Amino acid sequence: MCVMIEKYRNIAPDGILSEIRALAGALEGRTLQHVSSTRSGGGVAEILHRMIPWTVSLGIPTTWDVIDGRQDFFEVTKSMHNALQGADVDISCCDKEMYLAHLGQNASRLNLDADVVIVHDPQPAFLIDHFLSRRKSMVWRCHIDLSRPMPPVWRFLRPAINKYAMAVFHIPHFARKDITVPKVLISPSIDPLSEKNRELHEEEITDIVEGFGIDRKRPLIVQISRFDRFKDPIGVITAFRQVRRHFDCQLALAGGSATDDPEGPAVQAEIEEVAAGDPDIFVLFQPTDLQVNALQRAADIILQKSTREGFGLTVTEAMWKGKPVIGGAAGGIPAQIIHGETGFLVNSPEGAAYRIRYLLSHPHIGVAMGGKGREHVRYNFLITRHVRDYLLLMLHVMSNESEKPIFVSGPAGKRIRRNS
Amino acid sequence: MKTQYRRSAAPFEFRKAVYLAEVTNQRAVSLSQLLMEVTIASRWSLFFHLHQHFFRDPHTIPEYPNDFSSWVHTYLAEDSVAEKLANLNLVRSMDLELVRREICTILAQHLQEMSGERHTSPENAFVFCKPRLTVLGTGRLAKTPAEFIRILRDIDSDSVGYHLFIGPRLVSGPVMNDFSLWFRQLGYARLAEKLDSFDPYLKSLKENHDFLLHLIEGECVESQEDVRDDRKIPEYRS
Numbered sequence: 001m002c003v004m005i006e007k008y009r010n011i012a013p014d015g016i017l018s019e020i021r022a023l024a025g026a027l028e029g030r031t032l033q034h035v036s037s038t039r040s041g042g043g044v045a046e047i048l049h050r051m052i053p054w055t056v057s058l059g060i061p062t063t064w065d066v067i068d069g070r071q072d073f074f075e076v077t078k079s080m081h082n083a084l085q086g087a088d089v090d091i092s093c094c095d096k097e098m099y100l101a102h103l104g105q106n107a108s109r110l111n112l113d114a115d116v117v118i119v120h121d122p123q124p125a126f127l128i129d130h131f132l133s134r135r136k137s138m139v140w141r142c143h144i145d146l147s148r149p150m151p152p153v154w155r156f157l158r159p160a161i162n163k164y165a166m167a168v169f170h171i172p173h174f175a176r177k178d179i180t181v182p183k184v185l186i187s188p189s190i191d192p193l194s195e196k197n198r199e200l201h202e203e204e205i206t207d208i209v210e211g212f213g214i215d216r217k218r219p220l221i222v223q224i225s226r227f228d229r230f231k232d233p234i235g236v237i238t239a240f241r242q243v244r245r246h247f248d249c250q251l252a253l254a255g256g257s258a259t260d261d262p263e264g265p266a267v268q269a270e271i272e273e274v275a276a277g278d279p280d281i282f283v284l285f286q287p288t289d290l291q292v293n294a295l296q297r298a299a300d301i302i303l304q305k306s307t308r309e310g311f312g313l314t315v316t317e318a319m320w321k322g323k324p325v326i327g328g329a330a331g332g333i334p335a336q337i338i339h340g341e342t343g344f345l346v347n348s349p350e351g352a353a354y355r356i357r358y359l360l361s362h363p364h365i366g367v368a369m370g371g372k373g374r375e376h377v378r379y380n381f382l383i384t385r386h387v388r389d390y391l392l393l394m395l396h397v398m399s400n401e402s403e404k405p406i407f408v409s410g411p412a413g414k415r416i417r418r419n420s
Numbered sequence: 421m422k423t424q425y426r427r428s429a430a431p432f433e434f435r436k437a438v439y440l441a442e443v444t445n446q447r448a449v450s451l452s453q454l455l456m457e458v459t460i461a462s463r464w465s466l467f468f469h470l471h472q473h474f475f476r477d478p479h480t481i482p483e484y485p486n487d488f489s490s491w492v493h494t495y496l497a498e499d500s501v502a503e504k505l506a507n508l509n510l511v512r513s514m515d516l517e518l519v520r521r522e523i524c525t526i527l528a529q530h531l532q533e534m535s536g537e538r539h540t541s542p543e544n545a546f547v548f549c550k551p552r553l554t555v556l557g558t559g560r561l562a563k564t565p566a567e568f569i570r571i572l573r574d575i576d577s578d579s580v581g582y583h584l585f586i587g588p589r590l591v592s593g594p595v596m597n598d599f600s601l602w603f604r605q606l607g608y609a610r611l612a613e614k615l616d617s618f619d620p621y622l623k624s625l626k627e628n629h630d631f632l633l634h635l636i637e638g639e640c641v642e643s644q645e646d647v648r649d650d651r652k653i654p655e656y657r658s
Binding site for chain 1: 436437438439440441442443445447476477478479480482483494542543544545547549552553554555556557558576577578590
């Protein structure tokens with residue numbers, strides 16, 4: 001009996017748990033190796049810390065290697081990361097040479113010998129050049145929005161990506177046409193047992209949100225996200241003020257700024273200036289995971305009014321808490337919100353204001369949407385589905401076949417046979 | 421009347437399928453591009469965009485029940501075309517080439533009738549995907565209708581989806597769904613006919629599951645006592 005499967009029983013769908021068991025049976029004794037740029041901080045490290053105990057408990061020995069380097073190495077990788085997501089930066093030839101030399105040193109101490117090796121994000125991507133004989137077992141896992149990269153930086157990285165056996169993306173639009181290796185989709189996920197998503201008692205929620213000065217007797221609208229112009233915090237305040245002409249309600253904008261985002265403090269100052277003097281707008285800086293959980297659970301409606309977005313896991317978190325979500329039609333948000341079913345997609349502050357007013361005047365519809373959203377997340381965006389997809393990825397990488405189905409026999413998946 | 425049911429058939433093996441979506445390089449930002457890409461898309465790609473919603477959420481059926489109609493509605497706001505694409509004759513068209521032809525006809529007729537064409541932005545393009553399938557055995561085998569009903573009661577709805585939509589496409593020959601094939605082999609012609617003729621595209625996977633259970637239970641109880649007494653169906657020998 002797998003401990004992890006038992007922990008998630010009655011939370012994740014039984015069907016997905018049985019799929020995990022069958023796939024793990026077929027993969028028993030196979031090995032998995034992750035390579036990333038850091039062991040702490042950021043979404044990749046967070047998901048690997050939760051994913052690795054899963055695969056280990058399923059009988060798949062899993063290791064995690066991290067590249068190291070001097071500060072100047074990581075400054076280059078950070079610039080590369082930002083440029084690939086559209087920031088207007090270039091990388092000099094000297095920096096590229098230094099980066100490649102450092103990665104070469106990392107390659108000489110790494111042993112990428114697992115049955116499947118998953119290399120996460122651009123920073124370690126060039127390791128493939130040092131392990132070409134193993135390329136058929138190596139996968140590049142992209143966690144960023146690659147749809148509008150700075151061309152010179154993308155031209156630098158692309159040849160490395162095209163040497164992998166496969167590349168994995170969050171949503172179809174991130175899977176660029178000029179990547180010539182097979183491109184598959186695996187959505188990110190949330191862990192329902194984490195501090196940010198675990199169930200909370202009402203008293204706990206009340207204690208936390210009242211600690212911020214929020215009145216639980218009046219409707220609360222919440223947006224949790226980095227203080228970043230792409231999250232349109234000013235648009236959220238504009239929408240809220242239009243709503244408040246009709247409804248007595250409150251707005252909480254909670255977030256922080258990433259260390260690699262120089263604009264963060266400026267955006268925060270802008271938000272504070274626009275919200276100044278309004279007792280019903282709460283600007284909360286760097287809330288803890290538990291506070292985020294409580295704010296989301298206390299909310300009547302959750303917004304994610306992004307104009308540009310990666311996948312938007314805050315939408316997933318909100319839906320998991322049974323809340324109707326109003327999201328900007330950007331990035332991975334339309335892949336999550338079923339318009340009119342689990343929430344609404346909007347394109348302007350006016351659109352957001354109208355949908356907030358609609359939900360505040362039809363609270364029963366908000367409750368029904370929230371319920372549907374939670375089920376949608378249960379099937380599609382919990383870590384259990386993510387684990388299952390990684391097991392599928394391992395099977396497909398090892399089978400090296402894209403056209404014919406793979407057959408796994410029996411509930412414990414002891415045997416793999418291919419159809420003729 | 422009852423003796424005709426006593427035929428042997430291989431046990432029914434309940435299976436399910438899981439998949440990774442593979443992104444192809446085919447994209448469309450307008451109806452004319454959609455028409456062009458549908459013309460050359462692989463059959464499994466068409467299958468994926470016509471069926472993926474069943475497997476994403478077994479409890480709901482979206483307002484526009486396939487990816488093509490949903491995209492045309494959401495990103496091109498061409499609602500008359502979206503409605504026609506929602507109304508594809510899928511239940512009678514196990515052959516995806518017929519479905520391809522129907523989609524192309526709808527798009528071509530509309531393009532012929534209209535003067536200008538709407539485009540959406542590249543980030544809202546229709547991106548064609550195809551499934552990389554893995555078929556899983558569930559370890560549940562039914563040798564008799566009674567066993568079949570018992571398993572159907574507690575099997576996952578995804579397994580029902582596999583046998584309605586995927587299983588028939590992995591075998592050669594005209595098969596509407598795996599259930600009707602098996603019951604026909606057992607001699608349950610009337611039930612097989614009903615299983616062939618019902619429309620699974622109007623229901624969610626869970627609703628299809630409930631409907632099938634009700635239909636098969638009703639027909640088997642009505643036809644004979646075998647539902648209560650498994651021994652009357654001969655054992656299958658491989």
